[in-house]
Amino acid sequence: MKTGGQASVIFFAALALAGLTVAVHPKKPSFPNRASDPGEISLQEVQNWNEPVLWVDARPESDYEVEHVPGAVSLNPDNWSEQLPHFLDGWRPAKKAVVYCSAASCETSREIADRLRRSGVDPVYYLKGGWEAWKATR
Amino acid sequence: MTEDTISSLINPPPRMLGWVALALRVVLAGLFVLAGALKLLDPAAFALEINRYQLIPWWSCALLALLLPWLEILVGIALLTRWFSRGALAWVTALLIVFSLALLSATLRGLNIDCGCFGRVWQSTGTFWPLLRNLLLLGMTVFLWWKPRRH
Numbered sequence: 001m002k003t004g005g006q007a008s009v010i011f012f013a014a015l016a017l018a019g020l021t022v023a024v025h026p027k028k029p030s031f032p033n034r035a036s037d038p039g040e041i042s043l044q045e046v047q048n049w050n051e052p053v054l055w056v057d058a059r060p061e062s063d064y065e066v067e068h069v070p071g072a073v074s075l076n077p078d079n080w081s082e083q084l085p086h087f088l089d090g091w092r093p094a095k096k097a098v099v100y101c102s103a104a105s106c107e108t109s110r111e112i113a114d115r116l117r118r119s120g121v122d123p124v125y126y127l128k129g130g131w132e133a134w135k136a137t138r
Numbered sequence: 139m140t141e142d143t144i145s146s147l148i149n150p151p152p153r154m155l156g157w158v159a160l161a162l163r164v165v166l167a168g169l170f171v172l173a174g175a176l177k178l179l180d181p182a183a184f185a186l187e188i189n190r191y192q193l194i195p196w197w198s199c200a201l202l203a204l205l206l207p208w209l210e211i212l213v214g215i216a217l218l219t220r221w222f223s224r225g226a227l228a229w230v231t232a233l234l235i236v237f238s239l240a241l242l243s244a245t246l247r248g249l250n251i252d253c254g255c256f257g258r259v260w261q262s263t264g265t266f267w268p269l270l271r272n273l274l275l276l277g278m279t280v281f282l283w284w285k286p287r288r289h
Contacts, residue, residue, distance in 0.1 A: 006225020010216060014208040021204050029185035083260065107190060107251050119261035 100127040167217035174210030187254030
């Protein structure tokens with residue numbers, strides 16, 4: 001069989017197995033809606049907590065200085081080493097921390113949340129929609 | 139270094155080339171089977187990894203998260219067993235090119251994301267080193283295309 005024919009057989013075999021996976025796999029992805037990332041949280045859920053939250057602004061410091069969520073601390077990949085001790089001073093175990101970056105498309109909040117988790121901060125979440133989601137409700 | 143040694147390095151005997159091809163084939167097959175199996179543990183999480191590249195709509199991320207792991211496992215097995223091995227090598231080459239372009243695009247856009255190459259079990263932040271690794275693997279496939287039938 002020629003190369004193209006062999007490649008087609010492999011593709012259709014993989015397609016059939018993918019179909020089987022949809023039928024039986026407990027962790028299959030949902031097609032219509034994007035699943036929530038573990039650790040991702042919406043602004044509405046944060047507001048429903050009705051408890052103080054430690055906000056973490058993962059945007060560049062220049063954006064933080066213009067405007068930020070009241071009480072938020074600036075913690076981003078550039079100032080991580082110098083700001084982390086200040087952040088830990090204000091954090092108490094079991095106090096929920098929520099990290100946000102500019103918009104839904106940015107990844108920095110997730111990265112900072114991962115770093116904080118590895119530094120022992122738990123629970124820590126990152127805000128779905130980021131700063132734009134916050135601004136939209138003001 | 140004697141003249142014979144230099145000559146054997148420039149024109150290695152076919153037997154040696156065959157062993158090199160076999161070794162590369164085993165490495166590529168092993169990596170593809172491992173990558174596919176790890177992704178298959180949690181396709182939903184893998185779909186999110188693909189989504190972070192911000193290149194394709196969600197429904198196609200979900201479809202790829204189901205299809206790619208099996209494709210990787212099957213081409214790995216085919217490379218190892220030499221069953222449809224040219225078709226498998228074609229897939230390996232195509233997948234490595236597509237993965238490399240996606241990684242290059244993420245690197246150029248400054249996205250700080252997990253490569254997603256081995257699902258969520260084996261994570262590594264950043265796209266630059268995975269891109270270099272992919273280019274090395276592509277080099278291996280070029281060798282296998284050049285020396286396909288010896289071993």
